[in-house]
Amino acid sequence: MKARIHVFLKDGVLDPQGEAISGSLKHLGFEGVGSVRQGKLIEVELHTADAEAAHDQVKAMCDKLLANPVIENYSIELSA
Amino acid sequence: MKTAVIVFPGSNCDRDAAMALEAVTGKAPLMVWHGDSQLPDGLDFIMVPGGFSYGDYLRSGAVASRSPVMQDLVKKAEAGVPVLGVCNGFQILTEAGLLPGALMRNAGLRFVCEPAPLTIENHNSAFTHAYGDRKDVVFPIAHHDGNFFADQATLDRIEGEGQVILRYRKNPNGSMRDIAGVSNEKGNVLGMMPHPERAIDAHHGGTDGLALFESILGGLK
Numbered sequence: 001m002k003a004r005i006h007v008f009l010k011d012g013v014l015d016p017q018g019e020a021i022s023g024s025l026k027h028l029g030f031e032g033v034g035s036v037r038q039g040k041l042i043e044v045e046l047h048t049a050d051a052e053a054a055h056d057q058v059k060a061m062c063d064k065l066l067a068n069p070v071i072e073n074y075s076i077e078l079s080a
Numbered sequence: 081m082k083t084a085v086i087v088f089p090g091s092n093c094d095r096d097a098a099m100a101l102e103a104v105t106g107k108a109p110l111m112v113w114h115g116d117s118q119l120p121d122g123l124d125f126i127m128v129p130g131g132f133s134y135g136d137y138l139r140s141g142a143v144a145s146r147s148p149v150m151q152d153l154v155k156k157a158e159a160g161v162p163v164l165g166v167c168n169g170f171q172i173l174t175e176a177g178l179l180p181g182a183l184m185r186n187a188g189l190r191f192v193c194e195p196a197p198l199t200i201e202n203h204n205s206a207f208t209h210a211y212g213d214r215k216d217v218v219f220p221i222a223h224h225d226g227n228f229f230a231d232q233a234t235l236d237r238i239e240g241e242g243q244v245i246l247r248y249r250k251n252p253n254g255s256m257r258d259i260a261g262v263s264n265e266k267g268n269v270l271g272m273m274p275h276p277e278r279a280i281d282a283h284h285g286g287t288d289g290l291a292l293f294e295s296i297l298g299g300l301k
Contacts, residue, residue, distance in 0.1 A: 013229060014254070016187045065146055068139055068175065070182040071229055 003058045004077040008039030083109040083125040088144045093130035100277035104293040114147040130167030140225040141171030163269045170271035179271045181230035187254025196221040197249040210295040217288040219274035226273040228255035
């Protein structure tokens with residue numbers, strides 16, 4: 001199965017890259033653009049069909065490496 | 081006196097660090113490759129140098145902080161061995177959980193490369209006591225991800241404990257409370273974005289960095 005992991009900055013953590021994107025969108029004439037936050041999408045292929053075991057494993061990966069708990073949150077999506 | 085510099089793929093200040101350590105101790109440090117599972121025994125001081133370990137992939141310092149030699153470094157730091165992380169080394173030490181906070185992309189989104197005027201905030205630390213009561217120093221900075229972040233409670237705590245060792249006089253990167261260098265609670269681990277190892281020669285960047293190395297290494301001779 002495949003895990004899609006979204007890593008994004010916590011609320012309250014300044015995202016200068018998101019702000020630059022927001023500024024650029026406004027500059028291009030897109031109206032009604034509010035705050036923009038930039039994150040990461042990480043795809044991991046797993047050699048297992050057991051969704052629960054896969055979720056536990058990916059959560060451990062996030063806690064150990066993929067996200068920095070000081071500044072980031074993450075969410076996990078699993079698909080076959 | 082036995083000192084070591086850790087070398088990662090992408091480190092580029094390891095030789096500057098070695099020059100600084102040799103200038104102050106009179107003896108070249110051991111250069112330890114990141115893939116080694118253990119550091120040599122009996123080290124008196126360990127330096128984690130600047131650079132772009134693993135190309136800054138994932139987050140600056142993230143991959144290096146999980147390398148085999150870092151597991152041993154964390155144990156030695158917790159046992160009290162003095163550790164200095166500069167620039168990418170600071171990022172690696174925060175990622176390894178030895179120091180509070182995180183280093184994020186510079187608020188101006190630009191790589192900054194210039195002499196940085198700094199204030200020494202804590203003159204009693206193991207890394208700064210040789211400065212006496214001198215407050216102002218200038219060290220070079222050269223980084224893209226030096227924007228120090230920690231939540232308000234952590235900031236208040238580290239300020240209260242005297243862990244903020246250095247502050248920028250002119251904030252170059254958006255760091256919270258102008259923080260340029262922080263230590264751990266015990267005071268034996270220091271991380272800083274500015275480069276003291278590039279300020280040890282009157283002909284190249286001045287000599288303001290010497291007293292930092294003399295502070296931490298002087299007592300060990």
